[in-house]
Amino acid sequence: MLAVSDVRKEYPTRSGPLPVLGGVSFTLNRGESAAVMGPSGSGKSTLLHILGALDRPSAGTVKLDDADPFALTENDLAAFRNRKIGFVFQDHHLLPQVTVLENVLIPTLVNKQANRSEVVQYARELLDRVGLANRLDHRPAELSGGERQRVAVARALIHKPHLLLADEPTGNLDSANAAAIGHLLLDLHRQQRTILLVVTHSPELAKLFPRTLHMADGRLA
Ligand SMILES: Nc1ncnc2c1ncn2[C@@H]1O[C@H](COP(=O)(O)OP(=O)(O)O)[C@@H](O)[C@H]1O
Numbered sequence: 001m002l003a004v005s006d007v008r009k010e011y012p013t014r015s016g017p018l019p020v021l022g023g024v025s026f027t028l029n030r031g032e033s034a035a036v037m038g039p040s041g042s043g044k045s046t047l048l049h050i051l052g053a054l055d056r057p058s059a060g061t062v063k064l065d066d067a068d069p070f071a072l073t074e075n076d077l078a079a080f081r082n083r084k085i086g087f088v089f090q091d092h093h094l095l096p097q098v099t100v101l102e103n104v105l106i107p108t109l110v111n112k113q114a115n116r117s118e119v120v121q122y123a124r125e126l127l128d129r130v131g132l133a134n135r136l137d138h139r140p141a142e143l144s145g146g147e148r149q150r151v152a153v154a155r156a157l158i159h160k161p162h163l164l165l166a167d168e169p170t171g172n173l174d175s176a177n178a179a180a181i182g183h184l185l186l187d188l189h190r191q192q193r194t195i196l197l198v199v200t201h202s203p204e205l206a207k208l209f210p211r212t213l214h215m216a217d218g219r220l221a
């Protein structure tokens with residue numbers, strides 16, 4: 001379960017602290033999903049980064065499976081993020097110099113895997129599921145935008161995360177590719193019973209989710 005309780009965030013600026021999240025609370029159980037919508041600047045990315053343990057809240061708590069990631073040491077926090085959370089950015093954030101298969105394996109390089117061949121097999125399986133079985137040896141530059149984003153989805157899932165977060169994953173794609181990525185995220189979420197949160201400006205994509213969180217001025221409307 002993801003339990004978000006009165007999460008606040010202010011950024012220090014030269015003209016004093018800038019409040020960006022003004023107390024956000026909600027919970028999502030295993031297997032549940034929601035779209036996140038709201039105007040630019042309303043705090044969607046800030047919220048997602050905090051949920052993804054990429055940034056700390058100024059106040060409030062986030063619990064994933066009853067664990068509070070921000071109570072951990074930096075090292076344990078990094079391990080928690082790597083194992084429990086998958087994150088898909090608007091820009092794919094793939095490494096240009098390595099292959100599609102190697103990109104998907106990047107999150108697994110930090111910990112010595114007991115069974116390397118099993119992990120590689122799972123990466124191949126994921127790439128098959130996102131429709132890229134015949135692109136394993138391509139570099140990101142040799143892929144279309146939609147294909148790159150599908151690699152990013154496969155990479156986010158390599159550790160079977162409990163929480164899958166996507167921040168405008170279809171923002172740079174045409175409508176056909178955007179719809180494909182949206183359906184892919186939802187299909188994989190249902191198969192793996194992750195908690196899924198997707199920030200989107202697309203009402204068509206949001207409609208596919210049972211629930212939409214509407215952000216306005218750093219709060220849920
Ligand atoms: N590192 C930062 N320092 C100061 N202000 C920031 C920082 N990151 C974001 N902001 C501000 O926080 C607000 C919310 O940003 P963001 O979460 O990116 O909104 P959204 O994703 O909904 O467009 C914006 O007004 C933005 O300028």
Ligand SMILES: [Mg+2]
Pocket residue numbers: 044045046167
């Ligand atoms: Mg944003």
